[in-house]
Amino acid sequence: GENVEQHPSTLSVQEGDSAVIKCTYSDSASNYFPWYKQELGKGPQLIIDIRSNVGEKKDQRIAVTLNKTAKHFSLHITETQPEDSAVYFCAASEGGGADGLTFGKGTHLIIQP
Amino acid sequence: DGGITQSPKYLFRKEGQNVTLSCEQNLNHDAMYWYRQDPGQGLRLIYYSQIVNDFQKGDIAEGYSVSREKKESFPLTVTSAQKNPTALNLCASSIFGTDYNEQFFGPGTRLTVL
Numbered sequence: 001g002e003n004v005e006q007h008p009s010t011l012s013v014q015e016g017d018s019a020v021i022k023c024t025y026s027d028s029a030s031n032y033f034p035w036y037k038q039e040l041g042k043g044p045q046l047i048i049d050i051r052s053n054v055g056e057k058k059d060q061r062i063a064v065t066l067n068k069t070a071k072h073f074s075l076h077i078t079e080t081q082p083e084d085s086a087v088y089f090c091a092a093s094e095g096g097g098a099d100g101l102t103f104g105k106g107t108h109l110i111i112q113p
Numbered sequence: 114d115g116g117i118t119q120s121p122k123y124l125f126r127k128e129g130q131n132v133t134l135s136c137e138q139n140l141n142h143d144a145m146y147w148y149r150q151d152p153g154q155g156l157r158l159i160y161y162s163q164i165v166n167d168f169q170k171g172d173i174a175e176g177y178s179v180s181r182e183k184k185e186s187f188p189l190t191v192t193s194a195q196k197n198p199t200a201l202n203l204c205a206s207s208i209f210g211t212d213y214n215e216q217f218f219g220p221g222t223r224l225t226v227l
Contacts, residue, residue: 001172004155032167032213043117043203043218044156051213089155097207100146100164100171103155 002027004092006104014112019080021107023090026046030092033066033073034101038087039047047088051096077109085111116140117219119204124224126191126198133153134189134222143209145187146216149173157210159202161205162187163209195204 003026013019025033031052036044050057050064050073056063061080066073075083087108091101116183122136136145144163148156148171162181176195181187187206191198203221207214 006155009153034215036218043220046215046217048151049213049215052195096212097216098144098209099169100148100158100161101156101216103148103157105153105155 002030002092002094002102004056004090004102006090006103006107007103008107010108010110012110012112013080015080017080017081019077019084019109021075021088021090021109022072023074023092023104024070025102026071026090027092027094028068028071029094032096033064034091034097035075036089036091038089038106039106040086044089080109080111082111082113085109117204117206117217119202119219119222120223122220124222125224126224128226129137131190131192132224134191134202134204134224136187136189136219137185138187138204138206138219139185140206140217141184141215142206143184144207144214145181146205146207147171147177147179147187147189148203148205150203151187151220159189198224200224 034049038044063076090104118137123206146161147159160179178190182191204219205216
């Protein structure tokens with residue numbers, strides 16, 4: 001089955017700086033890669049996703065890149081703000097998510113004022 | 114939380130007791146999912162259902178059971194056979210039948226064994 005590794009487990013950055021979270025996956029058939037943000041006491045919220053036919057996708061301060069050859073994908077957050085502090089999860093799926101997602105273990109992002 | 118309701122928010126279970134967690138969605142989604150989240154761990158798939166009256170085991174189905182009698186509802190029963198049930202249990206739903214299926218999550222039920 002699919003295995004997703006996520007790094008780092010904790011990331012502390014100064015407000016206004018950029019943050020990068022990296023994930024690798026094992027199943028070359030995976031074709032859907034969403035990113036979720038989880039705030040304390042809440043369920044995960046989808047923030048951006050990328051599909052295997054695209055190399056990069058951007059939404060305001062958030063971008064995701066995908067390297068299918070190397071089987072890794074990354075989340076980039078620019079101009080970080082205090083409200084970006086949360087736990088971020090990457091995930092991968094072979095069937096576009098229909099059969100469920102395989103998640104990384106999460107990155108606790110801390111924005112220092 | 115995108116129209117997904119989970120109840121209760123906190124649930125306490127005694128040893129040897131079965132408990133049922135509720136998940137309801139009003140998004141008209143066909144597919145529903147249950148994930149378990151342990152501290153410091155990612156989410157792991159317990160069960161999923163793509164249509165009414167049909168469901169499939171996920172990666173960690175042992176000790177759990179589900180039913181899908183209505184499109185809107187996907188209750189999860191944690192049986193006494195589940196050896197380490199203390200966890201946050203998250204329900205999700207998505208459209209089914211398209212190429213890519215964005216999953217929307219509820220707030221979760223935190224289950225604790227007394």
